[in-house]
Amino acid sequence: MDAPILEMKSITKEFPGVKALDNVTFQVIKGEIHCLVGENGAGKSTLMKVLSGVYPYGKYTGDIVFDGNVQQFNNIRDSEEAGIAIIYQELALIPDLTVYENIFLGHEVQENGLINWNETIKQATQMLKKVGLDVNPAAKIKDLGVGQQQLVEIAKALSKNVKLLILDEPTSSLNETDVDNLFVLLRELKKQGVTCVLITHKLKEVIDISDSVTVLRDGQTICTLDASKGEVTENALVKHMVGREIDNIYPPRENKASDEVLLEVKNWTAVDPMLGREILHDVNFNVKRGEIVGFAGLMGSGRTELAKSIFGNPDNYQVEGDIFVKGEKKVFKHSQDAIKAGLAYVTEDRKGDGLILIQDIKQNISLANLQEIAHRSVVDDNAEIRVAMNYKDSLSIKTPSVEQKVENLSGGNQQKVSLAKWLFVKPDLLILDEPTRGIDVGAKFEIYTIMNDLVQQGMSIIMISSELPEVLGMSDRVYVVSEGRITGELPIEEATQEKIMHLATTTH
Amino acid sequence: MSFVQDLQKVLKENIREYGMFIALFVIIAFFGFTTDGIFVSARNISNLLNQTGYIAVLGVGMTLVIVIRHIDLSVGFLAGFLGAIAAIAMEFWGLPVWVVIPLTLVLGTFAGAITAFLVAKMNIPAFVATLAGWLIYRGAILVVTESTGTIIISNDAFNAIGNGYIPDLPFLANFMPGTHKLTILLGIIATILYVISAIRDRNAKKSYDFEVLPQEIFALQLVFVSALFVGITWLLSGYNGLSWTLVVVLVVTIIYDFVANKTVLGRHIYAVGGNPDAAELSGIDVSKITYAVFMSMGALTALSGILFASRLQSATTTAGTLFELDAIAAAFVGGVSVSGGVGKVTGAIVGALVMMSLTNGMNLMGIGISYQYIVRGAVLVAAVIFDVATRNQGK
Numbered sequence: 001m002d003a004p005i006l007e008m009k010s011i012t013k014e015f016p017g018v019k020a021l022d023n024v025t026f027q028v029i030k031g032e033i034h035c036l037v038g039e040n041g042a043g044k045s046t047l048m049k050v051l052s053g054v055y056p057y058g059k060y061t062g063d064i065v066f067d068g069n070v071q072q073f074n075n076i077r078d079s080e081e082a083g084i085a086i087i088y089q090e091l092a093l094i095p096d097l098t099v100y101e102n103i104f105l106g107h108e109v110q111e112n113g114l115i116n117w118n119e120t121i122k123q124a125t126q127m128l129k130k131v132g133l134d135v136n137p138a139a140k141i142k143d144l145g146v147g148q149q150q151l152v153e154i155a156k157a158l159s160k161n162v163k164l165l166i167l168d169e170p171t172s173s174l175n176e177t178d179v180d181n182l183f184v185l186l187r188e189l190k191k192q193g194v195t196c197v198l199i200t201h202k203l204k205e206v207i208d209i210s211d212s213v214t215v216l217r218d219g220q221t222i223c224t225l226d227a228s229k230g231e232v233t234e235n236a237l238v239k240h241m242v243g244r245e246i247d248n249i250y251p252p253r254e255n256k257a258s259d260e261v262l263l264e265v266k267n268w269t270a271v272d273p274m275l276g277r278e279i280l281h282d283v284n285f286n287v288k289r290g291e292i293v294g295f296a297g298l299m300g301s302g303r304t305e306l307a308k309s310i311f312g313n314p315d316n317y318q319v320e321g322d323i324f325v326k327g328e329k330k331v332f333k334h335s336q337d338a339i340k341a342g343l344a345y346v347t348e349d350r351k352g353d354g355l356i357l358i359q360d361i362k363q364n365i366s367l368a369n370l371q372e373i374a375h376r377s378v379v380d381d382n383a384e385i386r387v388a389m390n391y392k393d394s395l396s397i398k399t400p401s402v403e404q405k406v407e408n409l410s411g412g413n414q415q416k417v418s419l420a421k422w423l424f425v426k427p428d429l430l431i432l433d434e435p436t437r438g439i440d441v442g443a444k445f446e447i448y449t450i451m452n453d454l455v456q457q458g459m460s461i462i463m464i465s466s467e468l469p470e471v472l473g474m475s476d477r478v479y480v481v482s483e484g485r486i487t488g489e490l491p492i493e494e495a496t497q498e499k500i501m502h503l504a505t506t507t508h
Numbered sequence: 509m510s511f512v513q514d515l516q517k518v519l520k521e522n523i524r525e526y527g528m529f530i531a532l533f534v535i536i537a538f539f540g541f542t543t544d545g546i547f548v549s550a551r552n553i554s555n556l557l558n559q560t561g562y563i564a565v566l567g568v569g570m571t572l573v574i575v576i577r578h579i580d581l582s583v584g585f586l587a588g589f590l591g592a593i594a595a596i597a598m599e600f601w602g603l604p605v606w607v608v609i610p611l612t613l614v615l616g617t618f619a620g621a622i623t624a625f626l627v628a629k630m631n632i633p634a635f636v637a638t639l640a641g642w643l644i645y646r647g648a649i650l651v652v653t654e655s656t657g658t659i660i661i662s663n664d665a666f667n668a669i670g671n672g673y674i675p676d677l678p679f680l681a682n683f684m685p686g687t688h689k690l691t692i693l694l695g696i697i698a699t700i701l702y703v704i705s706a707i708r709d710r711n712a713k714k715s716y717d718f719e720v721l722p723q724e725i726f727a728l729q730l731v732f733v734s735a736l737f738v739g740i741t742w743l744l745s746g747y748n749g750l751s752w753t754l755v756v757v758l759v760v761t762i763i764y765d766f767v768a769n770k771t772v773l774g775r776h777i778y779a780v781g782g783n784p785d786a787a788e789l790s791g792i793d794v795s796k797i798t799y800a801v802f803m804s805m806g807a808l809t810a811l812s813g814i815l816f817a818s819r820l821q822s823a824t825t826t827a828g829t830l831f832e833l834d835a836i837a838a839a840f841v842g843g844v845s846v847s848g849g850v851g852k853v854t855g856a857i858v859g860a861l862v863m864m865s866l867t868n869g870m871n872l873m874g875i876g877i878s879y880q881y882i883v884r885g886a887v888l889v890a891a892v893i894f895d896v897a898t899r900n901q902g903k
Binding site: 311312314334335336339345347352353354355356357358359363366367368370371374377378379381382385389401403421425 | 712716717718719770771772773775776778779782783785786787788789790791792793849850
């Protein structure tokens, strides 16, 4: 067995209240392609941030041995100097600069403080040749495709004499040809002695390219599999990724879904004009009255985009397809129209587009339905307080007063305020986007109980969730989304973590 | 807790709100002292309030513009341009004043709609769109006054807006001579209304078990504000009484304060400022709110132009120069937040008073214009530093 280029020993990283990494061991052999896999939140990104110095030495416990030496990185520059380069999912290139400017950004070819542009272009051309990218080095980044941009990132890493190249979800925005090209290049680099770590969700790719695989789950190393021994199979990967016991934190509920179809979406397609490509492809689904429908999938699979494009389309996607509410065809030009039709959408990003943090609880709760507590457009302050206090009691929002600013509340209580705001519009259908992200187990249980109460009262719920146990524990029916497509529909009796994971990693 | 401890706690928690009142008080005391009392004489205070009028109404509109995270640089020359249009309409077209004033307000609103169109529909940053407006309206003033130069306004009713005072009660002519009885009467009514509404508000809050000011502090606040009302009333009544300018400013303030705090529209404006994405998803049409705010800014700009032209009794080629910066300064001194969503229209009135007091006081002290600019700039920076530093204090 060859010598390891990287050893991370007993790495533990704690955030307030959570152990993100718990005694993780991660070993990469020199010259191999090593895949790092795991569910969302398993700790992959945190581990890479520890390695690259984003979390500096001293903010974690454990040892990093790279290239035979114990390393103490204080920032990204330190790790780059040691020969580690990370290429993130969101590329860190500057769109309006040229290819060669980007490649040498931060380590310009200079003499006496002046940049030698001729030498820069010459070296950039060599780098581009090395990664097999045939573009003019003077072209601007924004005129390149995503796949080409990724190769520029790799060229940039190579220009810094990288020994260990880490790619975080490199294929998530690439088409098939680009993926093939990338893999050819990675194999080529391997021959030249560059070691590569690949973080990915797509099991097909893992099987295709990896020499070995490390599986993380809940902040712990589960196992390392060796491809040459035939250990890397789809079934083995899925089993290790999801093989956790489902805790009994889901309150029981009878399935009382009626046959009445409340919402039906047909042939729904959306193009994001910013990305210039289709992000939702021919999506069809329905929701019945009194039903909780789970939307499972990996992060970035298009579920939030689906919900937003239906809920008044605030991001101005070009959408096609039909929405029927209670059998009636509807067109939602603005979230106003969707609210009027009986829909409500509790966003994934509470702080970003859910709540107004600088305002107090009562103002946040009343915001989407001010007309209800206004007479001739003058808000009745007392009615507003009564409404807020009702929800404070019924959802047990823990706060000294409804005049408390929302930014001072814990994540769980913020989520309850968000929920209260949308319950106050008295919807027929509640869309919950990652309803329990970032909140503790106790608050989760409370949210689940509220959801059960709501459907018992005849409301319908769409629950978008990346946590498989939650999907299985709460849904009556599950749709699985992958790359903007619905890849499967499962009644809850037939749904298992393994089946959902297979469908969620299905690629076209 | 003792009274003093209570007072300290209340002051600390509400330092943001009380800060500018304290600043205004310090400035008045300072100039009162350095000018041997001339600054606080009835004549000077009355003059100061009238001078503040055209900036105060701009500050009110600007506050809402900044609350929704935009800016309007065009208001200065737009005010000058609309003042010139009003003068031309009266002097050359012979239109009566009761047509000219509404016409000017409509034109201002329309100009605001154009800005809103550029910002909300064409997605041009407000800074750029209104900088273009700044240039265009500056040119427009020169165009319309090219042949005439300064236009003298001869209409007495129009000129009274900037120079006149409300009439006194005729049947009390012999009672308390030398004072303005109607002004005193209005001042007393306003004080009573304030006390009643403050007590009502406190009782309502108490009934919901909300935190209210301790009894003694609340009483102190009532006494202090009432004394301020009565004091200003007494001063003004000793010198011609309430001016029409002040009436206009008070009406604008009351309307805007009501709309901002009590109506659905006001709530939507602050929601858009606090988090436009969340507001949009909550069913609020952000683009409509943008239109509403810029159109109101336009209307207030027209009002400002009328006040200024009326005060000078003429329309000049340089009218409106630097108004926009005074208005922006008034809004920031008044506590509007740079990051949007926070700011009171009443704050802008106090802010405008602070800035105008500085100018007026330094004039009386005989300080040159060059140093005046430097002092006002320093005060503006201090106000914003204070705002940023106290942002996370208290509630």
